[in-house]
Amino acid sequence: MIVNGEPREIPAGETVLALLHDLGLDEHARGVAVAVDGEVLPRARWEAFALPADARVEVLTAMQGG
């Protein structure tokens, strides 16, 4: 699985929420969004969505920017 451009050892079937916990985030994290294989995964689906073994995941957050 590729998370934010880096290979990551994650058991297939792990949920997005479990991945976020690994990254130090939770379901209440403000200013966070997730894309799986180029599609937005809404917050309401984080808990149930099981990541495929070859998923490409982007976990993004608010940063200062013009």
Place this chain on the structure above:
Amino acid sequence: MSVTLDTRADPLTIAGVTFDSRLLLGTGGFPSLQLMAAAIAASESELVTVALRRVGTGPANGPRGSGSLVDVLAAAGVRLLPNTAGCRTARDAVLTAKLAREAFATDWIKLEVIGDEDTLMPDGPELLRAAEELVDEGFTVLPYTTDDPVLARRLVDVGCAAVMPLGSPIGSGMGIRNPYNISLIREAVEVPLVLDAGVGTASDAAIALELGCDAVMAASAISRAEDPVLMAAAMRDAVRAGRRARLAGRIPERRYATPSTGEAGRAHFD
């Protein structure tokens, strides 16, 4: 005759939302969140930009969530304007906009699609394509664009809520390099016109409003100033001054002097 000094009497309206302030603030470049918060307060800006970046996945590389930034901006009481900074294609910009909508619960997006690494100038065709798609998806799109009146009109034609032409390249501080084009854009579009990029100091912001822009966006000019809070206050005042000068109607430029004191009744001593 009374002079209206109350900015509330002259609000800026973008997509049906009204603002007392005509200054948009970029949050990039501030050395600390505390300084950013103080500058926002001094600027009196009500609309500030934020970017989306990857959460750090390894030890100590990148942010672990952004609670503090989002919390500071919420405490400031400002409306968030997420951007698509760094996107090079329409596809990336559209996906980033959708992620921003999810992250910040707003369908407003400052659309940036960059086409040149040195100048960070917008890629017109990709920008227009992304704008059209995002409008169709229900976004309120504020595109960062070149100072080309034709492209500005095309962006409005596809449904953009405002246009944000550059005065000069992002972070360059060169001010408005082609005031003529900005005034042409003012004539070409009826949506809010926000001068974005290039502002270096307060006079640049005042000139933008004098040329007919409805608002100014400033980021580096404030955040990288020696005293960001003082510069934020200067920008606040400059935007007000420029707006009033625009409404007041300036005198035409003339090649030679026009006496301000009449000839009639002047004494003759010989």
